[in-house]
Amino acid sequence: MFKFFIRRRVRRKKSILAGFGRRNYLKYKEPARELILRRVEYFNSIYNFSYGRISVRNQRSRWGSCSKRGNLNFNYKIVLIPEKLADYIIVHELCHLKEFNHSKNFWALVAKTFPDYKKIKQDLRNPEIFHTPPLNLKGRGVV
Numbered sequence: 001m002f003k004f005f006i007r008r009r010v011r012r013k014k015s016i017l018a019g020f021g022r023r024n025y026l027k028y029k030e031p032a033r034e035l036i037l038r039r040v041e042y043f044n045s046i047y048n049f050s051y052g053r054i055s056v057r058n059q060r061s062r063w064g065s066c067s068k069r070g071n072l073n074f075n076y077k078i079v080l081i082p083e084k085l086a087d088y089i090i091v092h093e094l095c096h097l098k099e100f101n102h103s104k105n106f107w108a109l110v111a112k113t114f115p116d117y118k119k120i121k122q123d124l125r126n127p128e129i130f131h132t133p134p135l136n137l138k139g140r141g142v143v
């Protein structure tokens, strides 16, 4: 029992995506959707993969995912972080359309757009990346 409690606490502490509440989701999901659709379209003009539905979700542990059917899911909190990090998440999921794994080939595809992806992955673990309200929605053409 005690052990279980400790483990849960540790895991919860680890996710920087937890604790934003439903209100922020309702407030930012549409701006997030606009940003995501626009950036998916832009980056896919480089990669030219085919994809299915794009969903925006309120998740506590993932930035995004790609299903075997080619549907892409993104966390709305993407709109609360710096543009480069948001773009990396979009490129990461796009590349899963071609490579459904984290193989060497997958990272080579990501590196075409982000040669410094290792540094970006590190930055994404830092809770200080979030800005609420978003600092640069205007600059991203969302508002």
Ligand SMILES: [Zn+2]
Pocket: 092, 096, 101, 102
């Ligand atoms: Zn991945």
